[in-house]
Amino acid sequence: DAGVIQSPRHEVTEMGQEVTLRCKPISGHNSLFWYRQTMMRGLELLIYFNNNVPIDDSGMPEDRFSAKMPNASFSTLKIQPSEPRDSAVYFCASSEERNTIYFGEGSWLTVV
């Protein structure tokens, strides 16, 4: 079975540019999560969707960040405009309700 699929795996962009990260959750999973990982702050939950509806976005750092889930098989995390402090690994994860959460391999973002 395919796991959580994220793209791009690596992205280097200039400050001020728009960045879009994409995620395809595991088929049949109804919960989707976006996490950010840095050395300083560890793994932080940004936003959580259930049945395509955003349930908790309290971890989204600021208005420059937005996330959508137009259908059960696709989600995006957008940063506009990007800043150097956004450099991190962004993980998408999915689960069936109350079951194991499966992580993708991450999108490594560098903003210069």
Place this chain on the structure above:
Amino acid sequence: TQLLEQSPQFLSIQEGENLTVYCNSSSVFSSLQWYRQEPGEGPVLLVTVVTGGEVKKLKRLTFQFGDARKDSSLHITAAQPGDTGLYLCADSNNAGNMLTFGGGTRLMVKP
């Protein structure tokens, strides 16, 4: 806000040695999960513990949950280079669908 503290932050040992890493919470865990994250990969669930005093074994890994459900330990016997990675503890919320992670213990096992 719950705080999960893991210790040590870094650990470098020789193959064959034993080690223990710890996870402490500022509040009672709903359910505690241990993950391992290898370089360039996402975290992968190792085990979930729910009951105070619970002990679970996964091959050479032994997970122990404190009686008060505020702390946990992970013991690895005869560590191997394949055990190298970041070990993370996490707590789920009451609905069981969102995770708060500790800062992790970064383990390196040298051949």
